[in-house]
Amino acid sequence: MLDFVIRRLTVLAATLLVAALIIFLVMEVLPGDPAEVMLGLNAQPDTLAALRAQMGLDRPAPERFAVWVLAFLSGDLGISYTYDVPVAELIGERMGVTLPLALMAILLSTLIALPSGVLSATFRGRPADTVIMGIAQLGVAVPNFWFAILLILLFAVSLGWTSAGGFPGYEDGILPALGALLLPAIALALPQAAILARVTRSAVIDVLGEDYIRTARAKGLSGGVVLWRHAVRNALAAPLTIMGLQFSFLLAGTVIIENVFYLPGLGRLIFQAIAQRDLIVVKDIVVLLVGLVITVNFIVDMLYAWADPRLRQGDNNV
Amino acid sequence: MKTKLFAAAFLAAGLGMSGQAAAKDGLTLGIGLEPPHLDPTAGAAAAIDEVVYQNVFEGLTRIGPDGSVLPGLAAEWDVSDDGLTYSFKLRDGVTFHDGTAFDSADVLFSINRAMAEDSTNAQKGLFEPIATVAAPDAATVTIALKRPTGHFLFNLGWGDVVMVAPESADTNKTAPVGTGPFTFDRWSKGSEIRLKRNDAYWGDAAKLAKVSFKIMPDAASSAAALMSGDIDVFPNFGAPELLEQFRADPRFEVVVGTTEGETILSMNHANKALSDIRVRRAIAHAVDRQAIIDGAMFGSGTTIGSHFAPHHPAYVDLTGMYPHDVAKAKALLAEAGYASGLKLRLTLPPPSYARRGGEVIAAQLATVGIETEIIPVEWAQWLKQVFKTTDYDLTIVSHTEPFDIGIYARDSYYFNYKSERFNKVYAELTEAVDPAKRKALIGQAQTVLAEDSVNGFLFELAQNGVWKKGIKGLWANRPIQANDVTGAYWE
Numbered sequence A: 001m002l003d004f005v006i007r008r009l010t011v012l013a014a015t016l017l018v019a020a021l022i023i024f025l026v027m028e029v030l031p032g033d034p035a036e037v038m039l040g041l042n043a044q045p046d047t048l049a050a051l052r053a054q055m056g057l058d059r060p061a062p063e064r065f066a067v068w069v070l071a072f073l074s075g076d077l078g079i080s081y082t083y084d085v086p087v088a089e090l091i092g093e094r095m096g097v098t099l100p101l102a103l104m105a106i107l108l109s110t111l112i113a114l115p116s117g118v119l120s121a122t123f124r125g126r127p128a129d130t131v132i133m134g135i136a137q138l139g140v141a142v143p144n145f146w147f148a149i150l151l152i153l154l155f156a157v158s159l160g161w162t163s164a165g166g167f168p169g170y171e172d173g174i175l176p177a178l179g180a181l182l183l184p185a186i187a188l189a190l191p192q193a194a195i196l197a198r199v200t201r202s203a204v205i206d207v208l209g210e211d212y213i214r215t216a217r218a219k220g221l222s223g224g225v226v227l228w229r230h231a232v233r234n235a236l237a238a239p240l241t242i243m244g245l246q247f248s249f250l251l252a253g254t255v256i257i258e259n260v261f262y263l264p265g266l267g268r269l270i271f272q273a274i275a276q277r278d279l280i281v282v283k284d285i286v287v288l289l290v291g292l293v294i295t296v297n298f299i300v301d302m303l304y305a306w307a308d309p310r311l312r313q314g315d316n317n318v
Numbered sequence B: 001m002k003t004k005l006f007a008a009a010f011l012a013a014g015l016g017m018s019g020q021a022a023a024k025d026g027l028t029l030g031i032g033l034e035p036p037h038l039d040p041t042a043g044a045a046a047a048i049d050e051v052v053y054q055n056v057f058e059g060l061t062r063i064g065p066d067g068s069v070l071p072g073l074a075a076e077w078d079v080s081d082d083g084l085t086y087s088f089k090l091r092d093g094v095t096f097h098d099g100t101a102f103d104s105a106d107v108l109f110s111i112n113r114a115m116a117e118d119s120t121n122a123q124k125g126l127f128e129p130i131a132t133v134a135a136p137d138a139a140t141v142t143i144a145l146k147r148p149t150g151h152f153l154f155n156l157g158w159g160d161v162v163m164v165a166p167e168s169a170d171t172n173k174t175a176p177v178g179t180g181p182f183t184f185d186r187w188s189k190g191s192e193i194r195l196k197r198n199d200a201y202w203g204d205a206a207k208l209a210k211v212s213f214k215i216m217p218d219a220a221s222s223a224a225a226l227m228s229g230d231i232d233v234f235p236n237f238g239a240p241e242l243l244e245q246f247r248a249d250p251r252f253e254v255v256v257g258t259t260e261g262e263t264i265l266s267m268n269h270a271n272k273a274l275s276d277i278r279v280r281r282a283i284a285h286a287v288d289r290q291a292i293i294d295g296a297m298f299g300s301g302t303t304i305g306s307h308f309a310p311h312h313p314a315y316v317d318l319t320g321m322y323p324h325d326v327a328k329a330k331a332l333l334a335e336a337g338y339a340s341g342l343k344l345r346l347t348l349p350p351p352s353y354a355r356r357g358g359e360v361i362a363a364q365l366a367t368v369g370i371e372t373e374i375i376p377v378e379w380a381q382w383l384k385q386v387f388k389t390t391d392y393d394l395t396i397v398s399h400t401e402p403f404d405i406g407i408y409a410r411d412s413y414y415f416n417y418k419s420e421r422f423n424k425v426y427a428e429l430t431e432a433v434d435p436a437k438r439k440a441l442i443g444q445a446q447t448v449l450a451e452d453s454v455n456g457f458l459f460e461l462a463q464n465g466v467w468k469k470g471i472k473g474l475w476a477n478r479p480i481q482a483n484d485v486t487g488a489y490w491e
Helices: A002-029 A034-039 A045-055 A061-073 A087-122 A127-141 A144-158 A174-208 A211-218 A223-235 A237-260 A266-275 A279-307 A309-317 B002-018 B046-052 B104-115 B219-227 B240-247 B277-286 B289-297 B326-335 B352-366 B379-388 B405-409 B420-431 B435-451
Strands: B026-031 B061-063 B069-071 B074-079 B085-090 B130-137 B140-145 B182-188 B192-197 B210-215 B252-267 B342-348 B370-376 B394-399 B456-468
Touching (some): A002 A279, A034 B379, A061 A279, A087 A127, A087 A174, A087 A223, A087 A237, A127 A174, A144 A237, A174 A223, A174 A237, A211 A223, A223 A237, A237 A266, A237 A279, A237 B219, A266 A279, B026 B046, B026 B219, B069 B074, B104 B140, B219 B240, B240 B252, B252 B277, B277 B326, B277 B352, B277 B456, B289 B352, B352 B394, B379 B394, B394 B456, B405 B420, B405 B435, B420 B435
Parallel strands (some): B026 B210, B342 B370, B342 B394
Antiparallel strands (some): B061 B069, B074 B085, B130 B140, B182 B192, B192 B210
16 A cells, blocks of 8 residues: 555656656746836836846756755745745645635535435436436537626626625635635536536436345345435546546636635736746746646546445455 | 525624725725735736825825826926926925835935836836936935926826835835825735725815725726725726716716826838838728727727827827828829738737727728738737737727827837837927927827828727716816725715
């Protein structure tokens, strides 16, 4: 088992290093110079040179890569070119928005999708199934940013129940802050829930057709026990895979949703940083996101093992 | 059911939040772009000035709502007869927000800092005519120029020339310390910037106690934020297609003002075809300006015939020089040897005037036989490819600096336009001090550009402000890129 963990960690580190190199190279070939973007149309050559020297952009690329990676490893993410504050501080602030948002979205999506998927599978072919799957079809088809605008129009503009976006910060308490994230979380969650519900439904239907379900019923177990203990648990592998993938999608989805709700999250930050060529921020965030996605995949693997004991067995054999 | 309760609890939380209606001494403005930092002397981003200019930082002179030059931290000044020496009398009792006094030493520091070798001032060129700066006493500053500079007092009113203190200059990016009627309160990055009234202000105190700038990058969400009351004013609303809904809404007024943004179809004179004046004139005849304003800007904008703002007193109307005439354009192209057609690249930066305007112009150029390849680019890419290395044929961009006709006298500017005739007129203009003579020369400069058909002169950008009814004292026009709220109040 220890071997396995060490191997996994080595792969993780190697993946991160390769990702860092690719990101660095992409930023190198990306047209546009941060100093030019900051100083605009009337900048004089000597001013540009002074700013470039101040930002360390006048040094050769391999040196800059090495400096960046070594500093990153020691926990120093550098100073943002445009904001002039430590990148770690920026990312920390933004994580306080994006992470709760993504977690709320995945929680909502799961709470909606699993019961409706199971329900739909149980009542396969009957009106309940048709209605749920009809809604799910719609959910898959509707883009989340458009759905977000509809939510704002209804709840903020017409009903006036919530503000149209923005984030009050945590100074005024945690409830208003999470409240501000609710509409965005719903906008993110529903399209994901639609996909998840469809996958859950077909997975449960597959399992319900297995021989051991018939056996369980034959030995006199109640419908509920058969469904939840035998069918659903065994059908979880597929939805879990999707949820793992969805977490990455959610992080990407926040880029758009945070713009619609003008939330100061990580997605907005990276979007802005790319446009302003705040390359150090872009590089740091992308590496962190890569790390996050790899970690989530690792957790999903662990959950597989929980859902399917055969995989646990497999692990021990490695 | 569980989900529903969960949702209800959070919606209730949200309700409580938006229930706090804006008090009548507070103002919330929406701005489209977040400033990268808050030091106007260290960056070109207009968003910096849109928050801090005149509100937090002040210069020796200030620009008024009509573009005139008003006294700022300098109460009065004398200009020597030869136009070379300016003597400024500073105001008494001015302190920076950190309590330190403002005097001539701060002026010396601010100007020398901007002119220094390692300066990162984006408009260092404004300081170029300065030969020496001296402070005979604490309340007097004299500036000697290398040559007479007609618009020197206007230049001193730019955001890049505001006065900063040696104690705080290095931290102004994140904690701006100026002399203005508002002090910096809080910046929630990506979300909002808050200012509050400076009770120790040297002049008339601001009527608003709090001002908040909320960052709204998306047009649809800006509209929703106005409708739901989250923001009171959007001074420069980016989506003209949404204005009708606010015009129809009794809670708002739509205030259409002028800007300094000459929106032009820039041409690269290093391109063989575009170096031929007949081709440039053919393009001028092919372009239907009003159709671009209607099609791309939903009717807001004023046609221009040269690189000059129509609201300026020295403006000359040259829009009639090249009337929309397809036959004439074709004839000119044929004369220049492009009867069988011409292929050009049209590089478009992100703003909607460029992207939408580009589509309309491409269609208009096609009618005279000019085929365009549209290349959409990001700003950073535009700066590199178009502005720096001039690897482009045509592009559309709005030149938003005030009184920037001088860019045509720069040989290395991205148009690659070189005209001794223009340079001569402009050189005379920069040294002219007599108002009547200046006006005549400004008119000549405009005419030369139109006659040479240097670029396709399209329209002056409009500033479409959406204001909640009852707010007064805001600027309708934008003679300088700023949101001066020092005189704003609720009725």
